[in-house]
Amino acid sequence: xxxxxxxxxxxxxxxxxxxxxxxxxxxxxxxxxxxxxxxxxxxxxxxxxxxxxxxxxxxxxxxxxxxxxxxxxxxxxxxxxxxxxxxxxxxxxxxxxxxxxxxxxxxxxxxxxxxxxxxxxxxxxxxxxxxxxxxxxxxxxxxxxxxxxxxxxxxxxxxxxxxxxxxxxxxxxxxxxxxxxxxxxxxxxxxxxxxxxxxxxxxxxxxxxxxxxxxxxxxxxxxxxxxxxxxxxxxxxxxxxxxxxxxxxxxxxxxxxxxxxxxxxxxxxxxxxxxxxxxxxxxxxxxxxxxxxxxxxxxxxxxxxxxxxxxxxxxxxxxxxxxxxxxxxxxxxxxx
Amino acid sequence: xxxxxxxxxxxxxxxxxxxxxxxxxxxxxxxxxxxxxxxxxxxxxxxxxxxxxxxxxxxxxxxxxxxxxxxxxxxxxxxxxxxxxxxxxxxxxxxxxxxxxxxxxxxxxxxxxxxxxxxxxxxxxxxxxxxxxxxxxxxxxxxxxxxxxxxxxxxxxxxxxxxxxxxxxxxxxxxxxxxxxxxxxxxxxxxxxxxxxxxxxxxxxxxxxxxxxxxxxxxxxxxxxxxxxxxxxxxxxxxxxxxxxxxxxxxxxxxxxxxxxxxxxxxxxxxxxxxxxxxxxxxxxxxxx
Numbered sequence: 001x002x003x004x005x006x007x008x009x010x011x012x013x014x015x016x017x018x019x020x021x022x023x024x025x026x027x028x029x030x031x032x033x034x035x036x037x038x039x040x041x042x043x044x045x046x047x048x049x050x051x052x053x054x055x056x057x058x059x060x061x062x063x064x065x066x067x068x069x070x071x072x073x074x075x076x077x078x079x080x081x082x083x084x085x086x087x088x089x090x091x092x093x094x095x096x097x098x099x100x101x102x103x104x105x106x107x108x109x110x111x112x113x114x115x116x117x118x119x120x121x122x123x124x125x126x127x128x129x130x131x132x133x134x135x136x137x138x139x140x141x142x143x144x145x146x147x148x149x150x151x152x153x154x155x156x157x158x159x160x161x162x163x164x165x166x167x168x169x170x171x172x173x174x175x176x177x178x179x180x181x182x183x184x185x186x187x188x189x190x191x192x193x194x195x196x197x198x199x200x201x202x203x204x205x206x207x208x209x210x211x212x213x214x215x216x217x218x219x220x221x222x223x224x225x226x227x228x229x230x231x232x233x234x235x236x237x238x239x240x241x242x243x244x245x246x247x248x249x250x251x252x253x254x255x256x257x258x259x260x261x262x263x264x265x266x267x268x269x270x271x272x273x274x275x276x277x278x279x280x281x282x283x284x285x286x287x288x289x290x291x292x293x294x295x296x297x298x299x300x301x302x303x304x305x306x307x308x309x310x311x312x313x314x315x316x317x318x319x320x321x322x323x324x325x326x327x328x329x330x331x332x333x334x335x336x
Numbered sequence: 337x338x339x340x341x342x343x344x345x346x347x348x349x350x351x352x353x354x355x356x357x358x359x360x361x362x363x364x365x366x367x368x369x370x371x372x373x374x375x376x377x378x379x380x381x382x383x384x385x386x387x388x389x390x391x392x393x394x395x396x397x398x399x400x401x402x403x404x405x406x407x408x409x410x411x412x413x414x415x416x417x418x419x420x421x422x423x424x425x426x427x428x429x430x431x432x433x434x435x436x437x438x439x440x441x442x443x444x445x446x447x448x449x450x451x452x453x454x455x456x457x458x459x460x461x462x463x464x465x466x467x468x469x470x471x472x473x474x475x476x477x478x479x480x481x482x483x484x485x486x487x488x489x490x491x492x493x494x495x496x497x498x499x500x501x502x503x504x505x506x507x508x509x510x511x512x513x514x515x516x517x518x519x520x521x522x523x524x525x526x527x528x529x530x531x532x533x534x535x536x537x538x539x540x541x542x543x544x545x546x547x548x549x550x551x552x553x554x555x556x557x558x559x560x561x562x563x564x565x566x567x568x569x570x571x572x573x574x575x576x577x578x579x580x581x582x583x584x585x586x587x588x589x590x591x592x593x594x595x596x597x598x599x600x601x602x603x604x605x606x607x608x609x610x611x612x613x614x615x616x617x618x619x620x621x622x623x624x625x
Contacts, residue, residue: 062497062501063497063500063501065500065501067493067494068463068500071460071463071464071494072466072467074453075463075466075467075468075470075481076470077467078453080475081471103454103463106444107445107454108446
């Protein structure tokens with residue numbers, strides 16, 4: 001998936017997640033003449049500007065005009081180019097939602113939105129710059145694939161997959177440095193397929209984005225401290241959701257917790273809840289995320305704690321879920 | 337490409353045929369955006385039947401000129417043009433606006449052959465046109481993109497974002513029009529949200545503005561010829577038109593933005609279109625060279 005890349009974990013600590021995106025886009029630009037890039041005065045912040053340094057004739061800064069940027073991208077895609085467009089997630093999903101919906105998704109064009117500063121990763125900037133609704137908005141739009149990579153190397157895989165697969169993509173990545181989950185890009189990334197980070201039979205934690213690292217940390221702690229076998233799934237693709245992995249988690253562990261840096265309404269937790277509900281199987285379930293509120297201001301990892309989406313919050317939620325009652329059925333196989 | 341009298345008369349004939357088809361489609365559908373459909377029809381006629389390079393056999397020909405109907409609610413006119421051109425079966429017009437049709441009020445570019453963009457949400461088309469225009473530059477193509485906006489649509493701020501981009505990147509392979517029929521759903525444009533001084537607005541955004549009678553074939557052709565020959569600045573053709581142009585009882589009445597036709601109104605409209613066509617031919621005979 002990662003082509004000829006030779007990124008290593010050492011480099012992972014040297015590059016921010018967005019820098020991985022920028023480097024990958026430059027590589028795609030070198031490989032393919034049809035790749036073009038657009039930004040709305042956020043070339044430096046989103047790192048799409050790295051593409052512009054290499055390919056100034058294929059790079060367009062449209063000024064602070066997100067609606068216009070999405071429309072231009074749709075026109076370019078209609079004419080056979082593959083536009084990548086970057087701004088902050090909160091603007092990509094809300095300011096230009098109509099253009100994303102109508103110009104990109106309805107027309108089903110080959111445009112790739114790489115939205116940075118996802119979730120509360122630009123925490124100090126406050127709620128005007130927190131993207132806590134973007135997955136809810138984007139997930140409801142037909143035709144689009146929605147990915148929330150866990151770290152820099154998964155971002156490399158996701159961005160490459162976006163080029164390789166036709167149709168609209170929305171990839172939300174964090175500002176700054178994500179904790180390193182992967183030491184290589186070669187771990188079997190596949191759009192729409194969750195990656196199992198840890199096997200477990202007592203409970204499953206399904207996470208996306210930076211919460212995947214936190215979930216793995218929590219699972220390792222709980223194994224040592226409580227002797228619990230916690231399965232951890234990195235659900236990098238929110239849409240299409242990996243229904244099979246969720247159903248397997250219900251059947252194997254009967255307890256599921258979701259963790260996301262996003263509102264619990266409409267994002268990963270909601271997507272998983274929909275699958276659980278439609279299986280008709282009993283399952284203890286809790287959504288960790290932003291609980292229908294605006295997030296506090298602060299550094300990202302400082303905010304994750306009060307929101308309960310860091311490893312401590314996950315540990316507490318798992319312990320609570322292990323004590324939760326839910327209706328058991330001895331013969332699940334006969335249910336629809 | 338100076339307009340000969342013969343060409344002018346031929347374009348009048350085509351505009352008349354398309355107006356009748358637009359009227360018929362509205363009647364078959366029960367109702368449609370006929371007012372704006374009639375005001376924009378002369379622009380679409382000259383573009384599709386004099387200027388645009390298209391392949392009748394292949395609506396997706398890579399090198400074709402593009403047409404973006406930013407005022408997507410004029411789909412009843414656009415549908416008539418695309419069916420008459422041969423891209424879609426004219427029988428489809430009898431299903432326009434009806435359940436299970438490929439043709440809704442706002443055309444879907446993935447369902448209607450020859451429709452270059454799915455428009456309807458206003459303020460989108462000019463940005464899409466900027467995108468196809470920039471794509472031509474990047475790919476070394478010499479096709480042009482024609483974009484028609486509605487005047488009421490220009491209340492949307494996104495148009496002015498697009499205008500800044502077209503001027504900034506000097507995207508002169510995009511030739512833009514505003515169908516300035518002075519009407520929007522709730523009333524005259526100047527009462528709902530003042531647009532004037534409209535031409536000055538476009539000029540201040542970096543466009544060369546040509547203000548014409550947008551229901552005059554000759555003036556339309558002269559303006560488009562100018563845009564072909566002068567590429568130092570992007571061109572905006574502000575086409576002053578009449579809402580419901582050609583149907584006397586609709587003309588200039590904002591209430592005909594979207595309207596229903598019973599048999600009586602349909603017959604009256606047909607008669608009016610014939611009289612209108614006669615007058616237009618007389619003008620072409622008199623003023624044509």
